Amino acid sequence: MGRSAAWLAALLAALVLRPVAAGALTAPPGRAWTGDTTLTAPAFPFLVGPRLDFDATTGTLRLATSARNFGTADAFGFEWADSAWRQTWRIGAGTLRLWPVLSPPGTYHLVWSSLETSPSRATFHMAGVAGGQLQQVDTLASISVPQTECSAAVSPRRRWAAVGDYYGGMDNTLRMFYSDTVGSWHEVPVSGYANGGVSVGVLDDTTALVVWGGLDEGLEWATLRGTTWERGAGDPAYFGMYRIRVRPHPGGGHRVAWGMPRRYLALSHFANGAPGPVEWLDCNFPDPDIFFARTDTPDLSRDERERPVLAWGWSDIYGVLGICLCLPTESGYPVAEVVPNAWNAIAPTVAVDANGDVWLAWQQYRETVHWMHTYVTAVAAELAVTGSDSLRRVAWRLSEAAPGSRWTVLRGVGDELPVAVAGVAAGSGVELAWQDAAPLAERARYRVRRESLNRRYAWTSDEVGWDPATATGVALERIAVVEGRVELRWARHGRTVLEPRVERRTEVRIAYVLEEGVLRRALRCLTAALEAYARRPAPARA
Structure with a gap:
């Protein structure tokens, strides 16, 4: 050739x-x-x-x-x-x-x-x-x-x-x-x-x-x-x-x-x-x-x-x-x-x-x-609802991190069909939550939906119920800075308000010395302790 x-x-x-x-x-x-x-x-x-x-x-x-x-x-x-x-x-x-x-x-x-x-x-x-x-x-x-x-x-x-x-x-x-x-x-x-x-x-x-x-x-x-x-x-x-x-x-x-x-x-x-x-x-x-x-x-x-x-x-x-x-x-x-x-x-x-x-x-x-x-491709797991008739916390965990993904909270009250009540955008982590401040006097059902413009790729979680008759959970209601103090305000069923205060002072500002993950775990432990306190037996009457 x-x-x-x-x-x-x-x-x-x-x-x-x-x-x-x-x-x-x-x-x-x-x-x-x-x-x-x-x-x-x-x-x-x-x-x-x-x-x-x-x-x-x-x-x-x-x-x-x-x-x-x-x-x-x-x-x-x-x-x-x-x-x-x-x-x-x-x-x-x-x-x-x-x-x-x-x-x-x-x-x-x-x-x-x-x-x-x-x-x-x-x-x-x-x-x-x-x-x-x-x-x-x-x-x-x-x-x-x-x-x-x-x-x-x-x-x-x-x-x-x-x-x-x-x-x-x-x-x-x-x-x-x-x-x-x-x-x-x-x-x-x-x-x-x-x-x-x-x-x-x-x-x-x-x-x-x-x-x-x-x-x-x-x-x-x-x-x-x-x-x-x-x-x-x-x-x-x-x-x-x-x-x-x-x-x-x-x-x-x-x-x-x-x-x-x-x-x-x-x-x-x-x-x-x-x-x-x-x-x-x-x-x-x-x-x-x-x-x-x-x-x-x-x-x-x-x-x-x-x-x-x-x-x-x-x-x-x-x-x-x-x-x-x-x-x-x-x-x-x-x-x-x-x-x-x-x-x-x-x-x-x-x-x-x-x-x-x-x-x-x-x-x-x-x-x-x-x-x-x-x-x-991430899905929501461990969906849980805690809190009172005046404030509830809806929390879930993603199966994998999906930064920028959007999740819709669906709520159905009584026998009504669930409707969208909030949207949450995911960050770099896997834990998401939303505070529901709507007063409720009857049972409710919650779901979260993974959003996609193409509906074939949307996904909805199983339903989780909340009943005011049996609710004993505690929800974190507010984090505020007041006169050099960090105030953490929780609410429990029955409108009782619990207000533990965690303080750290400096000459010029409050110093946040805990990393985000450590702070989240600390708040979770504190919330669990408050839930246990809310479930304690009533004192015996003389």
């Missing part, structure tokens, strides 16, 4: 046999991953370019995606409903692609392009969604079809949209628009190319942060303050950056991620409209000697965490496509993992719901959208 033939055989073997990843994808503590599931729409077997968004204000998880059916194009919106995706809106024929929009909590907006009569031209649109319905559609401009990158952001007073218009007939291909009124848009003269991507964030009600870059420039950014375009000092070190994503940071500023023509993803924190140091994120690729074409299409979860969840695409020189997922820890970002079941996958998107579960979706190349999510 000649040298050329041997080289070709090796290349074909790499294309066919190269594995993407082996084993299961790591989940956060106390959780596991569901299997991946496909999503389609009626008459559209191919859904492309998905976008996940979780709105913590309304508790709504949304997925927006473009759709294809052998020459026909459209776009659909879905909302999660108990255990399945429910279609809510549809844009209409000719829709090319949806792009990310940063919307204020409680609102949802879309930006997209649609075909014009010319095959090389498209119309740039934006609209809000309310009640699951598409609102008034605004037309911003005529733009080019090939390789156009778009982005938008919304504040309470203004909307912005940017596009890398490659063939717009302008000296500079970056175009910027703003609107203060539905139906009215204004274009601002700006400079820049943005042939590798553009992303828009909000600095205040009338100021936008715009980050872009590409093959003709490095990392570039500017602010649009009112109608004034102020360009920052670009950094050519990131020449070739690709597909930028901006997300607001709960502590202020923005997280900005972008792909590069190498194996690492770049992540920076923009403060006051300027970038900070760049953090390079790696992935556990199966072949350490893999030759990379690039990382691209990053997405960041939008939640109140210090560090968002990240997902991004990658490709090697053989044309293999895959996805990396990075779950942050308290100490930072570890090495990301290749998603094992995302073979030839592109356009990943991530979200974190109110229960702390991670949702991941992507487009399978030349196929449709796949999605999966984590769910809590």
Whole structure:
């Protein structure tokens, strides 16, 4: 076999046999991953370019995606409903692609392009969604079809949209628009190319942060303050950056991620409209000697965490496509993992719901959208109810730590059906409790439910009863600091109040010298002693 033939055989073997990843994808503590599931729409077997968004204000998880059916194009919106995706809106024929929009909590907006009569031209649109319905559609401009990158952001007073218009007939291909009124848009003269991507964030009600870059420039950014375009000092070190994503940071500023023509993803924190140091994120690729074409299409979860969840695409020189997922820890970002079941996958998107579960979706190349999510595997054990008719303590222990998981306390009084009365979020430990201060004169039943946005993964404990006729338990009612004293107040059945006081003084403040676990055990022992005191026989009368 000649040298050329041997080289070709090796290349074909790499294309066919190269594995993407082996084993299961790591989940956060106390959780596991569901299997991946496909999503389609009626008459559209191919859904492309998905976008996940979780709105913590309304508790709504949304997925927006473009759709294809052998020459026909459209776009659909879905909302999660108990255990399945429910279609809510549809844009209409000719829709090319949806792009990310940063919307204020409680609102949802879309930006997209649609075909014009010319095959090389498209119309740039934006609209809000309310009640699951598409609102008034605004037309911003005529733009080019090939390789156009778009982005938008919304504040309470203004909307912005940017596009890398490659063939717009302008000296500079970056175009910027703003609107203060539905139906009215204004274009601002700006400079820049943005042939590798553009992303828009909000600095205040009338100021936008715009980050872009590409093959003709490095990392570039500017602010649009009112109608004034102020360009920052670009950094050519990131020449070739690709597909930028901006997300607001709960502590202020923005997280900005972008792909590069190498194996690492770049992540920076923009403060006051300027970038900070760049953090390079790696992935556990199966072949350490893999030759990379690039990382691209990053997405960041939008939640109140210090560090968002990240997902991004990658490709090697053989044309293999895959996805990396990075779950942050308290100490930072570890090495990301290749998603094992995302073979030839592109356009990943991530979200974190109110229960702390991670949702991941992507487009399978030349196929449709796949999605999966984590769910809590911990269960509640040792559920117990102690206390009086005026105050009860509902306590339980998790089978394993599941930080961020949410548990609902259900209470049924008398013959009534149990209803949700409280929610408890788990921390790093396994012991959870809730104080029920509702006065009760009849028996009650308690359960706890492990929450999941996907009802198939919710779990409810067995029922535990409480009867005022036999209750002798003692419940810790209050911990307070009064004039240099720590006061621990217990209540027992019959409204008798017991008030042991534990003191420790210093010159300036009370010093808590016991570790949390030791203090918890001490309080448990003290409560047990009080319970024994409450159960003592009544003294004999003379």
